[in-house]
Amino acid sequence: MVPRGRRPVAPRIGHAVDTAVGWTRLSLRTAIYAGTSSTVGAITPGPHLSQWLFARWCRATLRQIGVTVDAEGLEPTREHAPCVLVANHLSALDIPVLGAVLEGDYRWVAKRELFRVPFVGWHLWSAGHIPVDRKAGRKAVGPLQDRIDRVLRDGASVLLFPEGTRSKDGALQKFKMGAFQAAVRAGVPLVPIVLDGTQAIVRKGAFTLDPSAPRRVTIRGLPPVPYDADLARRDPDAAARALREATYARFVEALDGLRGAEGAALRPYPPVAARAAE
Template sequence: VMNVPFLGWHLRLAGHVPVDRNKGKDAALAVTEAFEGVLRNEKPLLVFPEGTRTADGKMKPFKNGAFQAAVLAGKPVVPVALRGTFSLMSRNEVDTGGSKDRADRLVTVKIGESLYPNLELEEPEAVADLRDRTRAAVVRMLSEPSSAQGVAESARQL
């Protein structure tokens, strides 16, 4: 995505952290350090913890990087559940907003309560605990019925 003309440029200017998947553990360490720096500077950090878009629409296991950064920085994680995004853009597709056929699709966003790292645990256990509690919160929010129809109708009127 970072190499897509204009989109990649915008992402870099906005401070997005690129991930070079070809660098394996070196990339993971660099990303975790970048995440931790953002959090220590009291800036918000949005991470999609699965690390990629799903090929089948099902939620994948969460990766540790963002949770390790949260534990090291002593910062909370706010779980966010997104429903309906899979139908907007498939895995290897890049859409810069010109597709009108997606205008009527409904996306539901649910925001959970802040989850704080358990700093009484050793780092690896604290990371796994925060990751697992966050994933459980997202799964729980996704299983709740959606009440967003009124919001969707209001948004269309704008």
């Protein structure tokens, strides 16, 4: 008989072996794709081939771990390009999930630490993605805005996580101003992308998949959030604040709908809460 509250040893060993094999396969695939991408980026004009390779890596990664993506409503991400894309951030898995389904020319805004990771960082630099130094605080705002402006002027969209970091429990966090200031400053549409389900598969701080979690992720693209162009000219900060509030309300409404209860967007996602209570 297995002691109450403890898992049998054999399944735990099996899970550890599966995890080790999975990480090895993922590391090799990442090295191959990212290495090829950075080489291609160095010898060919534009980031398009690097982006194509990144999408292939994302889809192969999701196949390896058995994740399916239910994506709807992503037409605005293409029809309104160049634009500022904003997505809620639940898990490290958000990156391959979004990369597998998004089309068109776009750049990520990612923490600078990722640009220093071998292979991964080489790809990020070669594909023209945008680093942000979160430790620099307000001093990073000006250079970041300039980089975003250049990308948008060149006709590519920019993708940001306005929460700034992953949610620890699946609840929607407050939005920072950067994405909304960027949209108002450039005069481009702001298009929301709502994610749900990744936090149950790979929790923040975890290095393994939860074997009990459903391997299905939901993505919903929403129409652009309008903002007052006259106010943007007169008082861009006020316009950005209004845009942030309107966008946050859209995310709350969409997540409440996906989770089937009013207020669910602002509460811990049920599977995460259940594990924390054990």
